[in-house]
Structure formats: C-alpha cells, structure tokens
Amino acid sequence: MPDLDDGPGHDRPAFDVLVLAELNVDVIMRSDRSPQFGQVELRVPSGAITLGSSGAITAAALASLGLRVALCGVLGDDPVGDMVLEMLDDLGVDRSAITRRPARGSGITLVLSRSDGDRALMTFPGTMSDFTVADVPESLLRSSRHVHISSIYLQSGLVPGLPALLSKLDPAVTVSLDPGWDPGSTWTTVEPVLPHLTWFLPNANECVSVAGGDDDPESAARKIATLGPTVVVKLGADGALMAPSDGGPTVRVQSRAREPVDTTGAGDNFNAGFIASVLGMVLPGGSPEALALGCACGAISTAGIGGTGRLATPSEAAELARSLLGSGAGPTTEHDTTGGAPQDAARPDLEHR
Structure with a gap:
C-alpha cells in the first residue's frame, strides 16, 4: 500500500479511488440452453472463472484507466480468497486493506450467460456480509479522493454504519454507489445512504425499483435525485442518462450497438469510466463527457469474457467516447418525464455486472 502519511509533503492523496466491495469469483457458463433438475447434465460451449464482484471489477477497470485504486473488503481464508487476491494483484489494484476471515468461505457467483446477452446469477455471499465499517482503515479514507461502494444489498454488515462513516468524510471527497440487485426485493436498504452520495449509479431496473416500481427510468431517477x-x-445498449441533484435538465448520451461476447461487468466498467471522468482524468469535462466515457468503457468490456476479460485503456476509451459525443449517438439534454422507458431498459443483462 502506498504511504498513507498525510503530513507535510503528502498533499496529494495516496489513492484516486477507494472501493468498498463485496468480493467473489464469477464462474461463467455460456449456453443458450437452460439447466434442468433431475440430474440432467448439460454440456456448454465455454466456461471460465474470473474476478467477480461489482466493486472489484470497477476497481480493476479504474486501474486499467490509470487511476490509483485501493480495494477494501473481506475474504475467507480459503482457495477462492487466494484466487481473488492473485487476480487483483495481476490487475494492479491495491488490496492491502482486504481482511481474511478464518473458517469462512469466500463469495462465489455462478453466471449463466446466453448469446443474446441475457444472464442469470446465483450467488453464495460467503464473507460478503462479514464486511463492516470497522474493517475500513480511517487512514485510507483520509487518503482517497473518491469512495465508491458496490452491491449494498449483498453487504448487510456494512449498511448499518455506512451513513455515519460517509458523514465524517472530508467535504472534498466525493462518493458513488452502484446498488446492485436486491435479492430480497425490498429495496429500502439504500434509503439512509442516499443523502450522503454524490452520484447514485443504478441500472434501469434498479432505479425504478428503488423509486417504488411505478416510474420509467427517467422519472424514477429524478425522484431519487430529490433525496440528494x-x-x-x-441503459445498456441505449446508453445512459443523468438526473442532476439540483433539478436541472436530464442529460442523455446514446451508446452505439455492437455484438457482445459477454455482458458480465459492463455496468461496472461503465462506473469506472464515469468516475474517471468526473475526477478529471482520461476525458475530463462535464456531464456528457462523463456519461460518454462510461458508455465507452462498458461497451469495450463486452468484447471479453467476464468483467475483467477486456478492460478499456485510456486512449481507446477516450477515442470511443469522443466518437459518441461527435455523432448522432449523443448527447441530448431534456427534461421530459412523460416518455416511455428506453427499448432495452428492462434488460438487466445489458445494464449491470
């Protein structure tokens, strides 16, 4: 871990981004046929074990874009945990603040992936729920420009102390949250955290669910934005939209259709591009640039297997983002809450993980 001494001569934070994450591997099986019970064996055309975790994938994508990234979370003292640490080392993510729990199993997600981009996920949380604010070093919070939090519905141990932790951050530190899917379908866990966030980064289904389930993504986003x-x-193949917290006009950037190899982690790669831009790196600018860089990183990631199989480089991400901004793909600014949801808004496979 870089020197965290914030005394004289150490004015620059040691890290650009600190990620508070659930940790797991993804076991990805690709097939257009669904499994059957009754001990029916199904042969699939491909399979892989990759780094999982929304937060870990975002951390890896940020590192690929040239940012200094630290990851904090909890793993079991088991071979799966060893594998996660080795992957993070290979991807250039500082994992010195990851804690190991003896006699506990690390998280595992089974991803059943189809050629049309749709997926089903089965997750064994393992140590995800063991992670609490007590596991987050205060020195690390003081030495990071931005804090990103992932999959809050899987991190039940982190939630109770999270509002208090975020309220103590230096005002200059920005905060983002990708909520992930709520397996319990209650969607209320995130509410106490929303006022402490700078940016809330859901996909369309998550946004509508958090807002109460009766709105299209844009009106749902504007409703949530009133909370802070x-x-x-x-929006997957339809790009992304932003509802500013000050009630200003909605900003949209359209993406560009491409044939995906695997959409796992596309939303997490979007997070990385967006965060890099708002921190003034890779493609600094305003809201359109941040949305475009997010869309570019998400699109590039679909060319590989798993969330880290194809990470964007700074130059290619910036080039694709500029092409989105310079073509009919985007951006647009609007304030219309009466329109319908984008065509792919109901497809979580294109929007998250």
Missing part, C-alpha cells in the same frame, strides 16, 4: 445524489442510470 445526482442519479446516473445505465
């Missing part, structure tokens, strides 16, 4: 954060909604 600027809301950025990932």
